Amino acid sequence: MNNEISYFHINGLEGIVYLCANVFCIFYYFIPLIWIFHYKHWYIIKQRNFILTFIGGIANFISTFSNLVTQILNIPCAVSYYCATVATAIMQLCFVNRAVRLIFLYKLNIFKVTELSQKKFIQKSQRNTIVEPNIYYKSIYKMVNKRIAYITTIILMLLSLIISIVFHVMTEKQNDYDFIMCGMTPININKRISEGNHNNHYGFNRRDNKDIKSVYELLMGTPFSMFMLPIYFGIVFTIICIVIVIIFTITNIKDDQKFGIKFDCFSNAIVSAIAEIIYISFFFLKNNEEFLQHDNIITKLFKNTKEGILLFIIVGFYLHLTSVIIPLFKCIKAERLDKYYENEPTNTMQYFYKILNSPNLVEELKSIAIQEFVVENVLFWENYCILQKLVIRAKHKQNIGEIDSSSSNHFGKFSLQDIYTQSSGNSHDEDSYDPNYPLLPQLVPYFNAFYHTFIDIDGPAAVNISGSTVRRIYHDFYTYPTVGIFDEAKDEVVESMYLSIFPILLQQNRKQLGDVYSHN
Numbered sequence: 001m002n003n004e005i006s007y008f009h010i011n012g013l014e015g016i017v018y019l020c021a022n023v024f025c026i027f028y029y030f031i032p033l034i035w036i037f038h039y040k041h042w043y044i045i046k047q048r049n050f051i052l053t054f055i056g057g058i059a060n061f062i063s064t065f066s067n068l069v070t071q072i073l074n075i076p077c078a079v080s081y082y083c084a085t086v087a088t089a090i091m092q093l094c095f096v097n098r099a100v101r102l103i104f105l106y107k108l109n110i111f112k113v114t115e116l117s118q119k120k121f122i123q124k125s126q127r128n129t130i131v132e133p134n135i136y137y138k139s140i141y142k143m144v145n146k147r148i149a150y151i152t153t154i155i156l157m158l159l160s161l162i163i164s165i166v167f168h169v170m171t172e173k174q175n176d177y178d179f180i181m182c183g184m185t186p187i188n189i190n191k192r193i194s195e196g197n198h199n200n201h202y203g204f205n206r207r208d209n210k211d212i213k214s215v216y217e218l219l220m221g222t223p224f225s226m227f228m229l230p231i232y233f234g235i236v237f238t239i240i241c242i243v244i245v246i247i248f249t250i251t252n253i254k255d256d257q258k259f260g261i262k263f264d265c266f267s268n269a270i271v272s273a274i275a276e277i278i279y280i281s282f283f284f285l286k287n288n289e290e291f292l293q294h295d296n297i298i299t300k301l302f303k304n305t306k307e308g309i310l311l312f313i314i315v316g317f318y319l320h321l322t323s324v325i326i327p328l329f330k331c332i333k334a335e336r337l338d339k340y341y342e343n344e345p346t347n348t349m350q351y352f353y354k355i356l357n358s359p360n361l362v363e364e365l366k367s368i369a370i371q372e373f374v375v376e377n378v379l380f381w382e383n384y385c386i387l388q389k390l391v392i393r394a395k396h397k398q399n400i401g402e403i404d405s406s407s408s409n410h411f412g413k414f415s416l417q418d419i420y421t422q423s424s425g426n427s428h429d430e431d432s433y434d435p436n437y438p439l440l441p442q443l444v445p446y447f448n449a450f451y452h453t454f455i456d457i458d459g460p461a462a463v464n465i466s467g468s469t470v471r472r473i474y475h476d477f478y479t480y481p482t483v484g485i486f487d488e489a490k491d492e493v494v495e496s497m498y499l500s501i502f503p504i505l506l507q508q509n510r511k512q513l514g515d516v517y518s519h520n
Contacts, residue, residue, distance in 0.1 A: 007186055010072050018071040025068055028317070029061040032324045039331040043500040047372055048098060048261055048327060052153070056094025057324050062087040064316030067309050074186035081182055082164060084230045088312075089160035092237045095272070095319065097153055099244045099265040106253045109375040112461045113366065164229060171226040182226065231283060234276045241273035254371060259330075261371075264322045275315045279308035334503055346506065352498050355505070356381060364509070368501045376461035377497050380454045384490050387443075387450055391483045394440050435484020447485070451477060455489060465492045 010019055033054065040050040066083035069075065172181065248266045255262045282302050285291045291299065305311050341347045355361045362378065369375040439447060453459045455473055469488050476485050 007074050008072060009074065015072055018068070022065070022069055022072065025061075025065055025317075029057065029065075029320060032320070032328050033057045033061075036324060036328050036331075039328065039335075042331050042334075043372055043374075044327050044330050044334070048264070048323065049101060052094045052098050052101075053323055053327075055153075056091055056098070057320060059087045059090035059094065060316050060319055063091050064313055064320075067316075068313050070309075071306070076184040076186055077182035078168070078184055081168065081226060084227075085164040085167075085233065086157075086161050088230065089164075089233055090157050091316075091319070092233070092272075093153055093156050093160075095265075095268060095323075096237075096240055096244070098261075098323075099269065102253065102261055102265055103244075103247055103251070105373045106251070106370070109370045109373055112375050112379060113370065160233070164226075167224070167226040167229045170224060231280060234280055238273050238276040238280070241269040241276070244269040245273065259322070259326050264326070268319050268322055271315055271318055275308075275311040279311055282308040334507070337507065338503065341506075349495075349498055352494070352502055355502070356494070361505070365497070365501055365505055368504050369497075372501055372504070374496075374500060376454065376463050377493050377501075379461055380463050380493050381490070381497070383450060383454070384486060387446060387486070388483075390443055390446055391437070394443055395437070398440065435482060435487050437483045439481040439483055439485070443483070444481075447477075447481065450486065455486070463489070463493050464496065465489050 010016065036045065036050075036054070039045050040054075045053065062083055066075070066080060066087070070080060168182065244265065248262065248269070253262050278301075282305075286302070286307060302308070338347070345351055355365070362382065366375060366378045369378045451459075451473065453461055454463050455465075455470060456462060457470065469492060473485055473489060476482070
């Protein structure tokens with residue numbers, strides 16, 4: 001049966017293998033992509049950005065499946081072209097933006113830890129400098145979560161589509177034949193390109209090889225040929241992947257657990273760059289007759305991978321594994337562990353507060369929070385405890401008569417020794433703490449700095465709390481401020497940490513934490 005008339009070209013065992021691979025590909029991609037919707041608000045998925053992950057997964061499927069299905073099915077040339085350009089470009093954009101997002105958010109979290117430590121918080125509060133925004137780092141969060149994740153990605157997607165259409169139109173305008181070279185008629189595109197390269201039967205029903213060669217040159221034989229565009233995209237993507245690999249190598253970005261987001265981005269950059277380099281090399285080498293006549297490992301790889309096409313199928317499967325399937329598996333595992341240990345004493349909010357009162361364990365939480373891009377929550381807790389120590393110290397001084405009207409008018413300051421002489425735990429355990437106690441004048445600079453750092457939505461380390469809580473704090477702060485003005489925000493932040501980073505700490509140190517609980 002003629003392959004140009006029959007839609008399928010399943011030949012022998014190889015054809016059956018490709019048929020099974022196509023069926024497997026559909027289930028391999030769509031089951032995890034649908035399943036991951038259930039966990040889209042989980043910290044494991046939010047860390048990777050659900051939108052970029054999901055769109056990238058869909059584009060990855062289209063790109064990979066188009067390369068795989070052409071091994072057994074005739075598809076329109078235009079469909080193959082736009083899958084190789086637009087779909088592949090969208091997949092690559094989503095991958096690159098996820099990697100860039102990781103790099104910038106890591107730098108932002110390191111900045112927060114460096115600039116908003118307990119010691120610097122006190123010093124800057126006293127100098128009234130902490131409210132001065134750091135414009136560069138302050139804009140990073142908005143940039144990576146809005147501009148890169150959405151605006152930039154959409155613009156570049158549309159740009160890739162426009163460029164692909166322009167190349168397609170330019171190629172068709174140079175067409176002197178009486179047919180559309182790359183239209184919607186199903187063809188065996190791999191066979192045509194391969195045989196057209198060697199001046200064999202190209203399948204356009206032309207009568208001489210001169211015409212055949214001209215068609216090949218129009219499609220991919222000149223720098224402005226339409227099928228050269230995937231090569232150009234591939235070269236740009238390879239360079240970006242190499243840059244990403246270098247950045248990950250020379251920076252201290254780490255995963256909080258095995259097969260985390262760094263492993264995802266780092267390994268995919270390496271695998272994608274290697275595949276692109278091999279494919280681009282094959283693309284230019286296949287025009288060399290001497291290369292095709294050799295019988296070595298390179299020519300065997302060239303033939304066995306269908307001139308490098310199968311490499312992109314392997315890369316697509318690997319990309320889906322690391323960016324969708326592994327995170328999905330982590331979510332399922334975490335959910336099952338939560339249910340299994342649901343009644344364990346270490347799985348309660350009460351125990352989590354014991355963790356928060358242990359400086360060493362708080363440091364471990366902070367390390368995890370840096371990798372999860374939520375370090376502001378831990379910093380909020382540390383500096384909140386500082387405020388409560390200041391409250392106890394101020395009330396103590398007032399009770400023993402150390403604060404007179406003069407010092408009150410000058411907003412008496414506290415030394416670091418004043419603070420660290422207090423206990424390291426949660427100051428709410430102190431009998432002297434009363435959340436409704438009026439805010440003393442000498443405490444105002446510290447509470448003001450705390451508000452502009454962690455509560456104000458434009459603050460350098462604003463925490464994710466409800467809008468009603470923010471409005472209530474703002475109202476109380478300028479009407480009748482009390483020392484417990486941030487307590488409601490504290491409860492929300494602690495709950496957020498309990499649901500996000502505490503499970504990671506439990507997974508990593510459950511036995512050790514259980515021993516801590518038994519000794520307490």
